[in-house]
Amino acid sequence: MGAMLSSSFKSHISQILGCKVLKVEAVLGGDISKAFGVYTQTQRFFCKVNDSPCALHMFNMEKAGLEHIERTKTIGVPKILACGQHEGISYLLMEFIASKSADSKDFETLGHQLAAMHSLAMGDSFGWQQDNYIGSLTQSNKNHPDWSLFYVQERLLPQLIMAREKRLLGPDEIPTENSLVKGCQQFFTHTKPALLHGDLWSGNYCIDTHGLPYLIDPAVYYGHHEVDIAMTKLFGGFGTSFYDAYSERFPGIDGTKERTDIYQLYYLLVHLNLFGTSYYSAVKHLLKKYFDWRCQ
Numbered sequence: 001m002g003a004m005l006s007s008s009f010k011s012h013i014s015q016i017l018g019c020k021v022l023k024v025e026a027v028l029g030g031d032i033s034k035a036f037g038v039y040t041q042t043q044r045f046f047c048k049v050n051d052s053p054c055a056l057h058m059f060n061m062e063k064a065g066l067e068h069i070e071r072t073k074t075i076g077v078p079k080i081l082a083c084g085q086h087e088g089i090s091y092l093l094m095e096f097i098a099s100k101s102a103d104s105k106d107f108e109t110l111g112h113q114l115a116a117m118h119s120l121a122m123g124d125s126f127g128w129q130q131d132n133y134i135g136s137l138t139q140s141n142k143n144h145p146d147w148s149l150f151y152v153q154e155r156l157l158p159q160l161i162m163a164r165e166k167r168l169l170g171p172d173e174i175p176t177e178n179s180l181v182k183g184c185q186q187f188f189t190h191t192k193p194a195l196l197h198g199d200l201w202s203g204n205y206c207i208d209t210h211g212l213p214y215l216i217d218p219a220v221y222y223g224h225h226e227v228d229i230a231m232t233k234l235f236g237g238f239g240t241s242f243y244d245a246y247s248e249r250f251p252g253i254d255g256t257k258e259r260t261d262i263y264q265l266y267y268l269l270v271h272l273n274l275f276g277t278s279y280y281s282a283v284k285h286l287l288k289k290y291f292d293w294r295c296q
Helices: 005-016 053-072 104-118 147-165 179-187 226-234 240-249 256-275 277-290
Strands: 021-027 032-038 045-052 080-088 090-097 131-133 138-140 192-194 205-206 213-215 222-225
Touching: 005 080, 005 090, 021 131, 045 053, 045 222, 053 080, 053 090, 053 131, 104 192, 104 213, 104 240, 138 147, 138 256, 147 179, 147 256, 179 256, 226 240, 226 256, 256 277
Parallel strands: none
Antiparallel strands: 021 032, 032 045, 045 090, 080 090, 131 138, 192 222, 205 213
16 A cells, blocks of 8 residues: 555545545554545545555444444544445545644543543443454454453453464463453452443544544443543553543542553553563563462
């Protein structure tokens, strides 16, 4: 896939928009896909493109996740205009959000709106209607009534197995399923299925020029609301007023620190599998801290 879009691709986008595309320019848009600003006479749009075999499915899952969040009417997401494929190149065309740096008031709004999504969008079980992606890795969302079993079988175990297959973890460094479940059950109490963004780091939200938050690049499913908060704390980028606002609806309870560690373990495993050994020590530390893999 070239650095710029072909004239045929521009014509295809023009047909979708119903007006001529005058300019296309490369923009920052993540590591997985190339991203472009698409300009017409009066508007600007955002288009992600990727020529990998799984890209169309990946974009369709991103579209489904954004639309699922949109239906909650709690927090903004970019409007999806089209998702498809042209000449072997998959694309996701969406509204462009003109953004600004977040200030304390913006973080407060983000905290309130995320808390609203977590409290109002509740599921009947843990999981989602279909599997999707975390980064470029598949994310299994098989439904479970029990949060500990879901988290072990659909989150931790698939990543641990992948790390073993990639020789990023040795067989003797991987806990048994039994020890993983026991470790989680110590801290996973009274959890209810809330709609999660699923990958909420600082690159996956933006604040528009009016101060309204938008969520992007979701990996949605129904899980414990603290998962999203744990991810916000892994790499930083969220202001204090965000947590203060969020805690008005979800005050911290016993075990929050331990659950934060265990929820961050999933994301650290994902980063280990995507980016390699620089995440090994953090993964090993949490495995040793919470799970005795000698238990059978």
